[in-house]
Amino acid sequence: MIIGRGMIANELTEIDQDGVIFFCSGVSNSNEQNTQEFDREKKMLLSLTPTNKKLIYFSSYFVNFENYSKKQYYRHKIEIEQMVQSLFKKFTIYRLPQAVGKSYNPNTLTNFIANTLIDNEFLPIYKGAKRNLIDIEDVIKVVNYANKYHLFYNKTINLIAPTNYDIDEIVTIFESILDIQSRKQYFVSNEVEFDVLLTNEVKELYAKLQINFDEFYLEKLINKYYKRN
DSSP, X not given: OEEOOSHHHHHHXXXXXXXXXXXXXXXXXXXXXXXXXXXXXXXXXXXXXXXXXXXXXXXXXXGGSGGGGGSHHHHHHHHHHHHHHHHOSSEEEEEESEEESSOOOTTSHHHHHHHHXXXXXXXXXXXXXXXXXXXXXXXXXXXXXXXXXXXXXXXXXXXXXXXXXXXXXXXXXHHHHHTOOOEEEEEEOOOOOOOOOOOHHHHHHHHHTTOOOOTTHHHHHHHHHHOOO
């Protein structure tokens, strides 16, 4: 059972199964401030209880870091995680970074960069800012294997790439793939660099599934979803 209609929900259709609720119908814009949107997600989660099914919730990796908790979006994510842990007997929470895939959501980092370049608009770059990007198909591989072999039972898992990428590097790759020169505007970043928190269990699973985060991972990822024919 899949709750949601966005990128993650669409990718999950191939591994949908009885006995599992994939909950991916949450607020998708990290700048959201409308409390009604947050309340809608809470009500939807509550409507799924009581149940004996396992619930899988996709949260944000950035809730690991206190400086992000100033945003209502991340405080809300933590609250939903707590609800999942208290309301469902069987669950797994996956904390994701910027997942990249086929998406029409203009608020994703990669869609924003691509659209800004194509529209020839100024692109704000915060010096030293980094982001963690992962292919949504790699996420689905891990989730599918974990479900099949009953891994991560009642756990919260950071499912991220082992490398944080500089925003400038990400933009440079987009420029090359789209063959467009960006109109960058540089700003001083007050952002504190975030750590890569990956357990050995997840690293070993990446290796088992042949998910190769080599030096070309980022370029291949952007090329896969944004190269124009």
